[in-house]
Amino acid sequence: MSLAYALLIGVLFATGSFLLMNRSLTRIILGVAMIGNGINVLIVTVSSRPGGAPIVGETDTTDSVPQALVLTAIVIGFALIAFMLALAWRNWTIDGNDIVEDDVEDRRVARRKDES
Amino acid sequence: MLGEPGSLVGIGSPMTAVVLAHFLVGLTILAVGVRVSRLAVSSGVVVLLTAFIAMVALARRDEEIHETWTWIGDLGLTIDLRLDGFAVVMGLVVSGLGALILAYAAAYFDHDRTFNRFAGVFVLFAGAMTGLVLSADLFTMFVFWEMTSLFSFLLIGLDDRSEKARKSALRALLTTGMGGLALLGAVALFQVEAGTTSFAALAESPPAGAVVNAALVLVLLAAFTKSAQFPFHFWLPGAMAAPTPVSAYLHSATMVKAGIVLVARMAPIFGDREFWRWSIVVCGGLTMMIGGLRALKQNDIKLLLAFGTVSQLGFMMILFGLGTPSLTYAGVAHLVAHAIFKAGLFLGVGVVDHTFGSRDITVLSGVGRKMKWLAALAVANALSMAGVIPLLGFATKEKALVGLIDSDHYVGGLGNIALVVVVLGSVVTVMYTLRFISGTFGRRSDAVDSDVRHRPGWLLVGPVVLLAGLSIIGGLVPGVLGDLVRGPAKSLDAAAKGHLVLWPGVNAAFLTSLGILAGGAALWRATRRLEWNRTIPIDGERAYDVVYESVLSISRRVTAVSQTGSLVVYLVATMTVVLAALVVAIFWAGDLTVDGLVIADSWQQALIVIGVCAASIALVIVRHRFVSAAMLGVVGFGVAVLFALHGAPDLALTQLLVETLTLVVFLLVLRQMPRRFDPSPSWVPRVFRLVVSLAVGAAMTLFALQVFDARTGTSVGEEYAVLSEPEAGGRNIVNVILVDFRGFDTLGEITVLAIAAIGVMNLVRMAQRQRRIEAASADEVVA
Numbered sequence: 001m002s003l004a005y006a007l008l009i010g011v012l013f014a015t016g017s018f019l020l021m022n023r024s025l026t027r028i029i030l031g032v033a034m035i036g037n038g039i040n041v042l043i044v045t046v047s048s049r050p051g052g053a054p055i056v057g058e059t060d061t062t063d064s065v066p067q068a069l070v071l072t073a074i075v076i077g078f079a080l081i082a083f084m085l086a087l088a089w090r091n092w093t094i095d096g097n098d099i100v101e102d103d104v105e106d107r108r109v110a111r112r113k114d115e116s
Numbered sequence: 117m118l119g120e121p122g123s124l125v126g127i128g129s130p131m132t133a134v135v136l137a138h139f140l141v142g143l144t145i146l147a148v149g150v151r152v153s154r155l156a157v158s159s160g161v162v163v164l165l166t167a168f169i170a171m172v173a174l175a176r177r178d179e180e181i182h183e184t185w186t187w188i189g190d191l192g193l194t195i196d197l198r199l200d201g202f203a204v205v206m207g208l209v210v211s212g213l214g215a216l217i218l219a220y221a222a223a224y225f226d227h228d229r230t231f232n233r234f235a236g237v238f239v240l241f242a243g244a245m246t247g248l249v250l251s252a253d254l255f256t257m258f259v260f261w262e263m264t265s266l267f268s269f270l271l272i273g274l275d276d277r278s279e280k281a282r283k284s285a286l287r288a289l290l291t292t293g294m295g296g297l298a299l300l301g302a303v304a305l306f307q308v309e310a311g312t313t314s315f316a317a318l319a320e321s322p323p324a325g326a327v328v329n330a331a332l333v334l335v336l337l338a339a340f341t342k343s344a345q346f347p348f349h350f351w352l353p354g355a356m357a358a359p360t361p362v363s364a365y366l367h368s369a370t371m372v373k374a375g376i377v378l379v380a381r382m383a384p385i386f387g388d389r390e391f392w393r394w395s396i397v398v399c400g401g402l403t404m405m406i407g408g409l410r411a412l413k414q415n416d417i418k419l420l421l422a423f424g425t426v427s428q429l430g431f432m433m434i435l436f437g438l439g440t441p442s443l444t445y446a447g448v449a450h451l452v453a454h455a456i457f458k459a460g461l462f463l464g465v466g467v468v469d470h471t472f473g474s475r476d477i478t479v480l481s482g483v484g485r486k487m488k489w490l491a492a493l494a495v496a497n498a499l500s501m502a503g504v505i506p507l508l509g510f511a512t513k514e515k516a517l518v519g520l521i522d523s524d525h526y527v528g529g530l531g532n533i534a535l536v537v538v539v540l541g542s543v544v545t546v547m548y549t550l551r552f553i554s555g556t557f558g559r560r561s562d563a564v565d566s567d568v569r570h571r572p573g574w575l576l577v578g579p580v581v582l583l584a585g586l587s588i589i590g591g592l593v594p595g596v597l598g599d600l601v602r603g604p605a606k607s608l609d610a611a612a613k614g615h616l617v618l619w620p621g622v623n624a625a626f627l628t629s630l631g632i633l634a635g636g637a638a639l640w641r642a643t644r645r646l647e648w649n650r651t652i653p654i655d656g657e658r659a660y661d662v663v664y665e666s667v668l669s670i671s672r673r674v675t676a677v678s679q680t681g682s683l684v685v686y687l688v689a690t691m692t693v694v695l696a697a698l699v700v701a702i703f704w705a706g707d708l709t710v711d712g713l714v715i716a717d718s719w720q721q722a723l724i725v726i727g728v729c730a731a732s733i734a735l736v737i738v739r740h741r742f743v744s745a746a747m748l749g750v751v752g753f754g755v756a757v758l759f760a761l762h763g764a765p766d767l768a769l770t771q772l773l774v775e776t777l778t779l780v781v782f783l784l785v786l787r788q789m790p791r792r793f794d795p796s797p798s799w800v801p802r803v804f805r806l807v808v809s810l811a812v813g814a815a816m817t818l819f820a821l822q823v824f825d826a827r828t829g830t831s832v833g834e835e836y837a838v839l840s841e842p843e844a845g846g847r848n849i850v851n852v853i854l855v856d857f858r859g860f861d862t863l864g865e866i867t868v869l870a871i872a873a874i875g876v877m878n879l880v881r882m883a884q885r886q887r888r889i890e891a892a893s894a895d896e897v898v899a
Contacts, residue, residue: 001824003371004725004818012751014813015732017691019250021684021805024793026538026741026786033748033778034732037755038816040771044764045804046824050685051763052565052716054833056840064833070771071854072865078774079872085785086879092789093883106681 005045012038025088029081036054036077040070129183131197131250132172134167138243146236157222160239164215167246171211175204180607182252193308195259196314198252201604205448206249206377206667209455213369214242216579217459221361230274234359237274241267245370249377254306254313257378258299261342262369265292271366272358279343284354287660291351295341295375298334305331319385332386333738335378336395343375343429346402348372351424353410360469364462366622368425369455376432380447383439393530396437401537403430408544413475417556418465421458424548428454431541434534435516440526442519445605445614449597450512453590457509459502460583461552464494467576469557472566477555482565486558490577491557493584500587502549502636503542503629508590508597510629511616513542517625520612539632546636551644574614594618684805691812697813702822710821721761728754739793745782749775766850862895 012034047066054064061112088098141163145156174181185195198206202577220236225231244263245590251257251401266289306313309331310323339345340508341706355367366372379396386392409426435447467490468483469475484491500509523531559565591595598616605612620626700709716722728751752775754812760768829895836849836857846852854862 001710001712001821002716002721004722004744008725008728008822009820010813010817011729011732012813013816015736016836017687018736018809019811020806021687021808023684026789027744027793030735030744032749034735035753038749040767041755041758042778042816042820044759044762047827049764050761053763053765054849055310056837056849061837063831064836064853065831067764067767068853070764070857071678071767071850072861074767074770074774075865076868078778079869081778083872083875085781087874089788089831090879090883091481091619091784093886098789100683101682103683110676110679110681116677 001046001050005041009038009042009045012041023099025084025091025100028100029084030089032084033077034080036073040073040077043070043073089111117354119314128392131183131199132185134170134375135197135243135247135250136167138246139332140375142236142238142240142243144236145232145239148232149657153220156235157218160218160235161215163239164211164218164242167242168208169213169217171199171204171207174199175201192312193255194253195503196252196256197247197250198316199250201607202377202380202448203249203607205452205604206373207246207603207893210242210245210249210370213365214238216582217361217365217463219575220463220466221359221578223573224361224470225359228284230276232616234362235270237267237270238362238365241271241366241371241823245374248374252314252316253653254299254303254315257381258303261299261338261374262293264298264366264374265289265296265342268292268366269372270717271362272355274362275574276360278357281357284351284357287664288351290664291341291348291660293349296342299338302331302334302338302729305334305474315381317384320838328386329389329391332382332389332392334825335382336392336399339378339433340399341375343372343376343433344426345375345399345430345433346406347399349403349426350660353419354657356418356422358417358676360462360466360537363422364459364466366400366424368458368462372425372429373432373451373455376429376436376447376451379433380436380439380444380608383436384444385441387437393438393527396433397534397537398528400430400433400437400707401534401541403427403433404537404541405430405544408541408548411548412544412551413462414677415555416476417468417477417480417552418462418553420477420548420552421461421465424545424552425458426502427541427545427548428458431890434538435519438523438534439609440519440523440528440531441609441611442522442614444612445602446512446515446519448601448605448612449515449614449616450509450607452597453500453512453599455508456583456586456590460580460587461494461501463576463580463583464490464497465556467572467580468494470572470576473569477551479563480556480557480566481560481563485559486565486568490520490572490580493551493580495557497587498549498553498582500591502633503631506618508560508587508594510591511594511598511618513630514620514625515614515616517628518620518623521624521628528896539628542632542637543636547640547643550637550640550828551645554644576707582892592618620798624846639684682765688808691808695808695811695815698819700729702815705822708822711825718761721758723758724754725760729759741786741789741791741793742783744793745786747781748782749779752778764850766848 005043013028016031016034016036019027019034020027022031044062045067048063051060051062052058054061093100119679141159145160148156159491181199183197187193187195218235221234221238225234241264244260244267248257248260248264249261269285270288272288273279273281303313306318306323309325309327310316310318310321339346344350352367352372356363358367383392404427407423407425407430410425411420411427414423432447432450435450437442465475468480468487471487472480474480496507500507503510503513516538517535520531520535523534527534573672592615598614602612602614605614680686717726731747731750731754735744735751738744740748752771756768756771756775759765759771833849836853839857840846840849844852844856846856
């Protein structure tokens, strides 16, 4: 493991989490994308040291299974981001902004503590 | 299937068939509906009678029958039924009384909307209870045990428009349900420790040790909740919200005996432990006393009987729990006697209620004069409860006293304590019996005689006659029952012995009996005019209510605090938990050294990492939408190059492609939105968000360092590498995994993409339509 990878993973998760805790839906989506990158890098880099591509005949190859998993994850991640962006856009056409509001229903449930 | 083919009408596994028949008929009654209630009752009675006859027929074959159905073989889970003597006795009580009470119910109920549900659930309950008494292992018993709790809940809450009934039903369910969980725990512990939960196998080689003792505590907890033992006795009187036939059947004769059955099965195996005997005598004794004393305070005769039942359950718990040979015998005999007289009493109360429209001692007057025969029969059952010669209850209680007097060389001084408790409890029993008799059938000087509102039909009176007859005849010739229960008692404990007699001769037990009767009668006379205002300080019901209410109010408070409606708060909470779990896991591993740690694998790698980190930080800082998206692109392309450097060309290609697409989509959407992010106020201070994010980043860095090279086995990838060319004809292993070895996963992935695409398309079209409408209306305004 190189320290560079470990730091990169840390930075991707830190920036991703920070963006996630935001009111703007666009920045939340950016946060999701960053964390997605972080997870992909984590899975690929911790599974084996750098080496040859996992192709029959190569020597000192990297592990193929995590790569297959991450390949799927990249594609699914794209689908997720596309869908969330569409939601953000729809929100913008309705409200004129992309702000995530507080859940009114949750507030109502929270206030129920006095009732029995 | 290990069972011998039964001779009974050629059915291979008669016990299973009997149990299933109950379920079938019960469900059919529930499904068919209201209009055929007479048919429902008849079919139910037929099933119960069939069960009764089948039980007799099987018992006559004079051998134990086994039926085993494997459920989950790997876990050793089987449904295991066994017909031994004790199962026969209990089974006969369940089906015999069941048929009688169901027939009685047909006359007792108005045939309204609840009647059909009553009949259906009643038959279902009878099936579950039959299964319970036939259970050959603890696991099977647990399954039926939970069923009976559930059906009891449905029957207590039969009048679902009454809040009291619903509350009582829930209370009973929660209390017995807790016991059910304890039983499940015991099942698991026995399975782990002894490798079996079968009663026979446990008896053959009884396991020992701390785990077994823990399991036994759970067993006792289950038995005490189910059989309404102190301190869980409170649910049973509440369960009297159910109609009288339900009370007579479930809550006096059958279900509440389930705990006793459990203790009866376990006591011969594990009953020699001190803590077992002490808990039984202490809890059983307290139950017997508290139940009896509270019965003395009741004006509702049904509640009086309910508390009397609590008291009697404590008594039987002591008999079976101590488990000496003669007490086991007395226990089985008294179990039968109690089922007969208590069911008879409840049904008698039902007749009084039906006829005079009241169950209140302070209202009823002159009932005995108006219904001489009924009064005589009910009094016979009541006197059997008090243990008056020559009734059945006398013979069985006498046997119990003999057993207790002789018990000291089995259980030492504890036997004497138990004897004193039982004698005191019996005195109270005599007192509340007298209160019951005089209150229900006596005349009150200060009240007019109650009016007969409905004449009871033969179907109402018949069962009372039959049960009272059994109490009387059984008392006159107790040897019949005495011989019948000897086999069953021996099936619990081979050493069990005894016989029932009408006239035991003047011995210590007989004199004790006389003393109990005289003392009880004298005390009753002395105290009958007293108002019993003093409440007993130990009140399980209130304790239950306090616990129940505080659970609800705590959960409401937690909800109010945690459910803020703010996404950020939820996220912070989630991240904090993940963080804590990660940190704990990292430091749990202990070894924080990292093997083969290098600064970077190559200078290119170092360079790219620096670039990606810089872009990430820039992404957070900038407030310009396009720049943010561009920075995300930089990060994505950087990661792609890193993949390529690492030796993952397929990933690099995919990442490049997807990152380009992502950028395009971002630009398409952001094109329409304002160029800059609003400096929108957040729920959580910026500093706090920063701290949480940095902590998450740091934890992930530590985590990455720790999990690297944590692999202990070989990767599946090596197997794929070998198979790739011969099996799939491909050399690129990642590709072969995706399209061949794990082809279905890829199909799933494509499906997700398709669904996301449909979602995106619809969102976009909705937005477009809205715009068209807005544009059109704007035109109109202009026009």
